[in-house]
Amino acid sequence: xRTYWRTFKTAAWLGWEMDxxxxxxxxxxxxxxxxxxxxxxxxxxMYIVFVxxxxxxxxxxxxSYMYVGNSFFIFVATVLFGTFxxxxxxxxWYQTIRYIYISPISYYxxxxxxxxxxxxxxxxxxAITLLFGAMFLGVRLHLALAxxxxxxxxxxxxxxxxxxxxxCLGGISFLTAKHTHGLAEGIPGLFYVFCGVLFPLSVxxxxxxxxxxxxxxxxxxxxxxxxxxxxxxxxxxxSGFDPLTILLFLIVSSIGFFLLxxxxxxxGEYFARKAGKIDMTTSY
Amino acid sequence: MSYxxxxxxxxxxxxxxxxxxxxxxxxVDESVGPVTALDQVSLKIEEGELFGMLGPNGAGKTxxxxxLATLLxxxxxxxxxxxxxVTKDPFPIRxxxxxxxxxxxxxxxxxxxxxxxxxxSQFYGVPSNVSNSRIDELMHIFGLWDKRNAxxxxxxxxxxxxxxxxxxxxxxxDILFLDEPTLGLDVNxxxxxxxxxMNWVRGQKGKTVLLTTHYMAEADQMCDRIAIIDKGKIxxxxxxxxxxxxxxxxxxxxxxxxxxxxxxxxxxLQGVKNFSHKDDIAKNRSFLTFILEDExxxxxxxxxxxxxxxxxxSLQKSxxxxxxxxxxxxxxxxE
Numbered sequence: 001x002r003t004y005w006r007t008f009k010t011a012a013w014l015g016w017e018m019d020x021x022x023x024x025x026x027x028x029x030x031x032x033x034x035x036x037x038x039x040x041x042x043x044x045x046m047y048i049v050f051v052x053x054x055x056x057x058x059x060x061x062x063x064s065y066m067y068v069g070n071s072f073f074i075f076v077a078t079v080l081f082g083t084f085x086x087x088x089x090x091x092x093w094y095q096t097i098r099y100i101y102i103s104p105i106s107y108y109x110x111x112x113x114x115x116x117x118x119x120x121x122x123x124x125x126x127a128i129t130l131l132f133g134a135m136f137l138g139v140r141l142h143l144a145l146a147x148x149x150x151x152x153x154x155x156x157x158x159x160x161x162x163x164x165x166x167x168c169l170g171g172i173s174f175l176t177a178k179h180t181h182g183l184a185e186g187i188p189g190l191f192y193v194f195c196g197v198l199f200p201l202s203v204x205x206x207x208x209x210x211x212x213x214x215x216x217x218x219x220x221x222x223x224x225x226x227x228x229x230x231x232x233x234x235x236x237x238x239s240g241f242d243p244l245t246i247l248l249f250l251i252v253s254s255i256g257f258f259l260l261x262x263x264x265x266x267x268g269e270y271f272a273r274k275a276g277k278i279d280m281t282t283s284y
Numbered sequence: 285m286s287y288x289x290x291x292x293x294x295x296x297x298x299x300x301x302x303x304x305x306x307x308x309x310x311x312v313d314e315s316v317g318p319v320t321a322l323d324q325v326s327l328k329i330e331e332g333e334l335f336g337m338l339g340p341n342g343a344g345k346t347x348x349x350x351x352l353a354t355l356l357x358x359x360x361x362x363x364x365x366x367x368x369x370v371t372k373d374p375f376p377i378r379x380x381x382x383x384x385x386x387x388x389x390x391x392x393x394x395x396x397x398x399x400x401x402x403x404x405s406q407f408y409g410v411p412s413n414v415s416n417s418r419i420d421e422l423m424h425i426f427g428l429w430d431k432r433n434a435x436x437x438x439x440x441x442x443x444x445x446x447x448x449x450x451x452x453x454x455x456x457x458d459i460l461f462l463d464e465p466t467l468g469l470d471v472n473x474x475x476x477x478x479x480x481x482m483n484w485v486r487g488q489k490g491k492t493v494l495l496t497t498h499y500m501a502e503a504d505q506m507c508d509r510i511a512i513i514d515k516g517k518i519x520x521x522x523x524x525x526x527x528x529x530x531x532x533x534x535x536x537x538x539x540x541x542x543x544x545x546x547x548x549x550x551x552x553l554q555g556v557k558n559f560s561h562k563d564d565i566a567k568n569r570s571f572l573t574f575i576l577e578d579e580x581x582x583x584x585x586x587x588x589x590x591x592x593x594x595x596x597x598s599l600q601k602s603x604x605x606x607x608x609x610x611x612x613x614x615x616x617x618x619e
Contacts, residue, residue, distance in 0.1 A: 095388055
C-alpha cells in the first residue's frame with residue numbers, strides 16, 4: 001500500500017509539474033481562468049444561434065441545463081485525454097516509459113497519479129465556468145448545504161468512472177501508435193451525444209436512450225444537475241428515480257467500469273509486452 | 285548455485301508484417317518475414333560479474349536486455365533474473381534491477397536534471413535525503429554538477445546521457461543492464477563512465493553488470509567475461525583472454541592497401557581462415573584483416589593485391605583482438 005501511495009504521489013507531482021511548469025505561475029493562473037471562460041463563450045454563442053433559429057424568447061431552463069452539462073464535460077475531456085496521453089507521451093515524446101515501466105511500481109497507479117493533476121486543473125476550470133455562468137449569464141445554480149455530501153460523493157464517483165474509462169483507453173494505447181489519439185477525442189464525443197451533456201436523453205431515439213443509460217456518466221450528469229441546479233425542469237427520462245437511486249446506479253456502474261478497466265489494462269499490457277510495444281517509438 | 289542472470293534456450297521471434305501496396309499500376313509486396321532476434325540463448329552470469337555482450341548492430345543484444353529487464357516477453361525458453369522468472373514473476377526482479385540505454389535522449393524537458401533523477405529514485409523508494417546525496421555525488425563524478433538545475437530540454441545529448449547514467453546508479457541496483465552506455469559520448473565522458481562502472485562492480489559485493497557494446501576495446505577493457513553474439517546466437521562465451529587465446533594458434537595480418545573492390549579471390553586462397561575489410565573512401569584506401577592458419581599464404585595475398593595494380597602501404601602482424609575473434613568465427617567484421 002505504501003508503494004502505491006508513493007507511486008501516486010510522485011506521479012501526481014510529475015503531472016502537476018508538466019501541466020503547470022511550462023510558464024510563470026501568474027501566466028498559468030491567467031491561462032487557467034481564461035481558457036474555461038473562453039470555452040463558455042463558445043457555448044453561449046451556440047445557444048444564441050439556436051435561440052435565433054427556434055425560440056426567440058429563449059429558454060432559461062434549457063440554457064442552464066446545457067451550461068451545467070457542458071461545464072462538467074470539462075472533466076470528461078480533460079481526464080480522458082490526459083489519461084490516454086500518459087502512455088503515448090512517455091513513450092514517444094519523453095521516451096521514459098521503459099524506465100518507469102521497469103521500476104518496482106504499479107504502472108496502473110502511476111497513470112492514476114498522472115491523471116490527478118489533470119483533475120486538479122479541471123476542478124478549477126469547472127468552478128470558474130460555473131461561477132462565470134451564475135454571475136454573468138443567468139445560469140440558475142443552487143447547491144443546498146444538505147446536498148453537499150451527496151454532491152461530493154457523486155463527483156468522486158463520476159471522476160472514478162472517468163479514470164476507469166481513461167485507464168481502458170490507456171490499455172488500448174499500449175498497443176497503438178501516437179496517431180490514434182483521435183480515440184481519446186472520439187470517445188468523449190460519444191459521451192457528449194449519449195450522456196445528456198448538451199441535451200436530455202428524451203430527445204434521443206429509444207436505442208440512443210438505451211446507450212446513454214448503459215454509461216455511468218449519464219447518471220453522474222443527472223445527479224449533478226439535480227443537486228446544483230434543482231430548479232431546472234427538463235425531461236431527462238430519469239426523473240422517476242430519486243437521487244439516491246441514481247447514486248446507486250452510479251456506484252454499481254462505477255464498480256463495473258473499474259473492473260473492466262483493470263481487465264482491459266492488463267490485457268493491453270500483456271499483449272504489448274508480448275509484441276514488444278511497451279517502449280516502441282513510431283516517429284509518426 | 286544461484287546466478288544473477290540465467291537464460292535457458294531463450295528465443296525471441298518478432299512476427300513479420302504482411303503488406304501489399306498498389307503503386308501506380310503494379311502491386312508491390314512489402315512483407316517482412318518473422319525475425320529471430322534471439323535463438324536458443326543459454327547464459328549464466330554470476331553475481332558480482334561484469335559481463336559483456338559483444339556483437340554488431342542487430343545481433344540481439346538489446347532484445348536480450350529488454351527481456352531481462354521485464355520489458356519484453358520471450359517467445360520460448362526461460363530467463364531468470366535474481367532467481368525470478370521474467371515472465372511469471374517480474375515484480376521482484378524490478379526491485380533489484382535498473383537499466384540505462386545509451387544514445388537516447390529520454391527525460392522530461394520541463395523538469396531539471398536533478399528533479400528527473402530524484403523522481404525516478406522515488407519510484408524505487410529511495411528516501412529523499414539518501415537520493416539527494418547520491419545525486420550530488422554522481423553529478424560531481426559524471427561532470428554534470430554545473431547543470432544540476434538546468435531544465436532537461438536545455439541539456440545537450442551527451443549531458444542527457446550522463447543524466448540517464450546517474451538515473452541508473454541512483455537506485456543502487458543489484459543488477460544493472462547497460463545497453464551501449466557510451467554510444468555517442470566524447471572520449472573523456474566515455475572513459476569516466478567505463479571507470480565508474482568498473483569501480484562500482486568491483487568495489488562492492490554483490491553488484492552485477494550486464495553490458496552490451498559493439499566497441500571491442502570497451503568490452504576487452506571492462507568485462508570479466510564476454511559473450512560474442514551474432515544473428516541471435518551466442519558464438520562464444522569466455523574471458524577476453526581466453527577468447528583471444530582461441531585464435532592465438534592462428535596468425536593475424538593487417539594490411540593497408542589502395543582501395544580494392546574485388547575481394548572474392550582472398551576467400552579461395554589456401555590457408556586463409558577468414559578475412560574482413562574496411563574502406564576509407566576519403567583516403568581511397570582499404571584496410572584488410574586476415575586470419576591465417578600460418579604465415580604461408582602471405583606471399584600469395586600480396587601477389588593477389590599487386591596483380592590488381594594496387595599498392596600495399598603497410599603490412600603488420602599483430603596480436604589477436606576481440607574483433608579478430610569475431611572475424612574468425614563469423615567471417616566478417618562489425619561493419
